[in-house]
Amino acid sequence: MPHPSTRILALAGGVGGAKLALGLAAALPAEALTVAVNTADDFEHLGLSISPDLDTVMYTLAGIANPETGWGRRDETWAVMDALGQLGAETWFRLGDRDLATHIVRTRRLRAGARLSEVTRELAQRLGVKCAIVPMTDDPVRTIVSTDQGDLAFQDWFVRLHCEPAVRAIRFAGAETATPHPALREPRDLRGLVVCPSNPFVSVAPILAIPGVRNTIEGLRIPRVAVTPIVGGQAIKGPAAKMLAELGHDVSALGVARYYAGLIDGFLLDRTDAALAPAIEALGIKVQVTDTMMRNDLDKRRLAATTLEFVDALASSLRHS
Amino acid sequence: MPHPSTRILALAGGVGGAKLALGLAAALPAEALTVAVNTADDFEHLGLSISPDLDTVMYTLAGIANPETGWGRRDETWAVMDALGQLGAETWFRLGDRDLATHIVRTRRLRAGARLSEVTRELAQRLGVKCAIVPMTDDPVRTIVSTDQGDLAFQDWFVRLHCEPAVRAIRFAGAETATPHPALREPRDLRGLVVCPSNPFVSVAPILAIPGVRNTIEGLRIPRVAVTPIVGGQAIKGPAAKMLAELGHDVSALGVARYYAGLIDGFLLDRTDAALAPAIEALGIKVQVTDTMMRNDLDKRRLAATTLEFVDALASSLRHS
Numbered sequence: 001m002p003h004p005s006t007r008i009l010a011l012a013g014g015v016g017g018a019k020l021a022l023g024l025a026a027a028l029p030a031e032a033l034t035v036a037v038n039t040a041d042d043f044e045h046l047g048l049s050i051s052p053d054l055d056t057v058m059y060t061l062a063g064i065a066n067p068e069t070g071w072g073r074r075d076e077t078w079a080v081m082d083a084l085g086q087l088g089a090e091t092w093f094r095l096g097d098r099d100l101a102t103h104i105v106r107t108r109r110l111r112a113g114a115r116l117s118e119v120t121r122e123l124a125q126r127l128g129v130k131c132a133i134v135p136m137t138d139d140p141v142r143t144i145v146s147t148d149q150g151d152l153a154f155q156d157w158f159v160r161l162h163c164e165p166a167v168r169a170i171r172f173a174g175a176e177t178a179t180p181h182p183a184l185r186e187p188r189d190l191r192g193l194v195v196c197p198s199n200p201f202v203s204v205a206p207i208l209a210i211p212g213v214r215n216t217i218e219g220l221r222i223p224r225v226a227v228t229p230i231v232g233g234q235a236i237k238g239p240a241a242k243m244l245a246e247l248g249h250d251v252s253a254l255g256v257a258r259y260y261a262g263l264i265d266g267f268l269l270d271r272t273d274a275a276l277a278p279a280i281e282a283l284g285i286k287v288q289v290t291d292t293m294m295r296n297d298l299d300k301r302r303l304a305a306t307t308l309e310f311v312d313a314l315a316s317s318l319r320h321s
Numbered sequence: 322m323p324h325p326s327t328r329i330l331a332l333a334g335g336v337g338g339a340k341l342a343l344g345l346a347a348a349l350p351a352e353a354l355t356v357a358v359n360t361a362d363d364f365e366h367l368g369l370s371i372s373p374d375l376d377t378v379m380y381t382l383a384g385i386a387n388p389e390t391g392w393g394r395r396d397e398t399w400a401v402m403d404a405l406g407q408l409g410a411e412t413w414f415r416l417g418d419r420d421l422a423t424h425i426v427r428t429r430r431l432r433a434g435a436r437l438s439e440v441t442r443e444l445a446q447r448l449g450v451k452c453a454i455v456p457m458t459d460d461p462v463r464t465i466v467s468t469d470q471g472d473l474a475f476q477d478w479f480v481r482l483h484c485e486p487a488v489r490a491i492r493f494a495g496a497e498t499a500t501p502h503p504a505l506r507e508p509r510d511l512r513g514l515v516v517c518p519s520n521p522f523v524s525v526a527p528i529l530a531i532p533g534v535r536n537t538i539e540g541l542r543i544p545r546v547a548v549t550p551i552v553g554g555q556a557i558k559g560p561a562a563k564m565l566a567e568l569g570h571d572v573s574a575l576g577v578a579r580y581y582a583g584l585i586d587g588f589l590l591d592r593t594d595a596a597l598a599p600a601i602e603a604l605g606i607k608v609q610v611t612d613t614m615m616r617n618d619l620d621k622r623r624l625a626a627t628t629l630e631f632v633d634a635l636a637s638s639l640r641h642s
Contacts, residue, residue, distance in 0.1 A: 047429035077400045083422030087447045089429075097418050101404030108368035108410075126408045 005222065006032050008308070009187050010194040013038045013203020014053045015070040015237050016229055017196035018060035019294040021131075023304030024194070025061055026297075030130035032191075034183045035061075038198070039116065039135045040143040040172050040206035041154045045093050046084070048103040049110050052155075053203065054120055054135055055102060062127035066096075070237060073098045092160045117181060132183070136207045139178035143202055144171050154202065163239040167246040170201055175209040184213050192311035193217060195226035197292065199240045200259050201247065208263070217263055223314035225266035227307060228253040228292055232272045236293065254279050261285065266314050268292060268307060286314060326543065327353050329629070330508050331515040334359045334524020335374045336391040336558050337550055338517035339381035340615040342452075344625030345515070346382055347618075351451035353512075355504045356382075359519070360437065360456045361464040361493050361527035362475045366414050367405070369424040370431050373476075374524065375441055375456055376423060383448035387417075391558060394419045413481045438502060453504070457528045460499035464523055465492050475523065484560040488567040491522055496530040505534050513632035514538060516547035518613065520561045521580050522568065529584070538584055544635035546587035548628060549574040549613055553593045557614065575600050582606065587635050589613060589628060607635060 008028060012021055012035050021035045035057055042051045052071060059065035059073055066072045076096035085091045095103065102123060109119040115138040124133050143154035147165030157165060179185070184207070187193075198204055208214045217224060230253045235241040241251050249255035253273045257280040260267070267285045269277055270292040277287040288310040294300045329349060333342055333356050342356045356378055363372045373392060380386035380394055387393045397417035406412045416424065423444060430440040436459040445454050464475035468486030478486060500506070505528070508514075519525055529535045538545060551574045556562040562572050570576035574594045578601040581588070588606045590598055591613040598608040609631040615621045 046425050047432055048425070073404075077398065077418070079398045079418035080401060080422050080425070083394075083419040084425065087422055087426045087444060089422070089426050097398070097400035098404040100421070101401050101408055101410070104367050104369070104401070104405065105408045105410050111368055123408060 005189050005191050007187075007189045008033050008192055008194060008311070009183060009190055010035045010196055011198070011204055011207050012036070012053070012057055012196040013041075013198030014056040016294075017053070017198040017203065018057045018065065019300050020194070020196045020227060020304060020307070021057055022060050022297070023294070023300030023302075024307070025131050026301045027304045027308060028131070033131040035131065035133050036136055036181060036184050036207060037133060038203045038206050039137065040141045040175070041158070041202065042140070043142070043153060043155050045155070046089060046095070047107070048095075048100075049107045050093075050095075050103050051106065051116070051120075051135070054116075054133065055099070057133055058120070058124050058127060058129060061129045061131065061133065062124070064127065072096045093155060134181045134183050136184060136213075137178040137180055137210050139174060141172050141174040141178050141206060141210070143206060144173050145202075146170070158239070163242060167243055170205070170243075170247075172206045172209045175206065176211065178210050180210040180213050180216075184210065185216065187216065187220070190220065190222045192222055192308070192315070193220060193224040194307055194311070195224070195260065195264060197227040197229040197236065199229060199235070199238055199243070200256055201240070201243045214263070221318070223266060223311045223318060224264045225268060225288075225307060225310055225314065226256070226260050226264045227268040227303065228256060228270055228273070230256050230273075231270040231292060252276060257283060257285055265318065266310055268303075268310060286317070326510050326512050328508075328510045329354050329513055329515060329632070330504060330511055331356045331517055332519070332525055332528050333357070333374070333378055333517040334362075334519030335377040337615075338374070338519040338524065339378045339386065340621050341515070341517045341548060341625060341628070342378055343381050343618070344615070344621030344623070345628070346452050347622045348625045348629060349452070354452040356452065356454050357457055357502060357505050357528060358454060359524045359527050360458065361462045361496070362479070362523065363461070364463070364474060364476050366476070367410060367416075368428070369416075369421075370428045371414075371416075371424050372427065372437070372441075372456070375437075375454065376420070378454055379441070379445050379448060379450060382450045382452065382454065383445070385448065393417045414476060455502045455504050457505060457534075458499040458501055458531050460495060462493050462495040462499050462527060462531070464527060465494050466523075467491070479560070484563060488564055490568075491526070491564075493527045493530045496527065497532065499531050501531040501534050501537075505531065506537065508537065508541070511541065511543045513543055513629075513636070514541060514545040515628055515632070516545070516581065516585060518548040518550040518557065520550060520556075520559055520564070521577055522561070522564045535584070542639070544587060544632045544639060545585045546589060546609075546628060546631055546635065547577070547581050547585045548589040548624065549577060549591055549594070551577050551594075552591040552613060573597060578604055578606055586639065587631055589624075589631060607638070
């Protein structure tokens, strides 16, 4: 008798990924959800090891994310930042007081030789997160954005320069020698793979760039679905639309679906973009039209439920194909 | 014509030293005061480089010291500490939010290869301190307290164990290979040397333990005075009295004067202890009886003025001897 295939593996970046992960966590038993998170926008700042996407996912699943900023912790204060400014330190990357504790603990553990996946598990446990949050790799991978102003480290481009320099290309330094997390290298007992509504180019692409991950996903015989990060030609948050345009893609959900072609079996398209469904289905990708905007927790749970139903529907069609 | 001898070199530890340094700073032009500070109770904690005595002196001279605790900054908040506790990190050494910014900047600069003296100068300048605050050395020196419970790192004994284990001996790991700060190695244009009312065993002794410092001070032909840290057989703050007893000294200002014999020409004795003056003078040390308790800024300025007058009075007697 085959082992029951019960697990959902979700690929996530920051805010959008974290929101759907929260919906999935509400819909699934804790042991049935693994969220594999982009770490290519991690960086070292003020001597601290900062993992923005891991923290956004962790804080969101712990119920302590800041709903206004989309990053950091809720009920945050800024005393350290103010004092850092007084001492002449850089303050363009805002680190709240409570958030800083995370970076202090992470930095100390990493310096002591712990793996990022261990530290993430410890932190998440302390914050009461039940499901598994795993970094895409324990090795350092860093997104470099080639722009009209030269090559920029991701956070320089994203935060310090407010995404303004036009993007020419993106690469993931260190990816070629990184080892994927076991959850990505040898996914087991999967019911389905969910590509969260995260930025395809700087959240999902780095995960796929780790050697073996793309091949593994291409070879999976379970439903693989992506939730659109683009609605009505706009990114819900962040620079995904700007990147689609500057990298020569269609600035639409269709552009994203084309980017994921070969990797996914299904695409969750927003109702606004229903007219794009035939063009996406022509790529060999099934489409589920639904409301993809996650304004509140009910939206997140509803979208997660729709995603899981889509996965299960695809499973029977995969079995019959 | 000889260069005018105008500078005061003060040796200081934490609270008591910082208070007298503030009085001296009010009495002297900025360029006439150098405060050489103990760094043997520095330590690494939560991955940060912490210099408690340097910071107490710096915060005090900047007017931002916390008057209630005797350490850290005034108007402090504790959000990072609370969050560190939530994450399971050690919280026995209390680090305020604003204070943490100092440690973050120091740690980053030291890791980048800066000397502690450079970092201290940068931080003090940023906080508006005008006189020179220098670490006794740029090299790591660490106080180890041998106790009835074994050898303990200083902050373990001092903060975590509340000075409870009985002290058998004290040593300064790394002192033997440390290079003194130039202000201690080759003091120039000195009007006088002031040993502040700091703990003789763990604040002043480490400075004297740096190779060459004791010899240099012994050879100085300018007045060298100490202000008593013991009044009425009690330490004004901290474990000095307990250490005097456990290390077999007289628990009194006389015990301290004996400890400094050969190094100082004058001793500022509290009025409470005036009866000890003859015994101290019998050591070949001149005595000035005065009020040594520094309860407020006026006390600090008054004690500093008395100390400077004593220095100048000793100068004429040294010239005539």
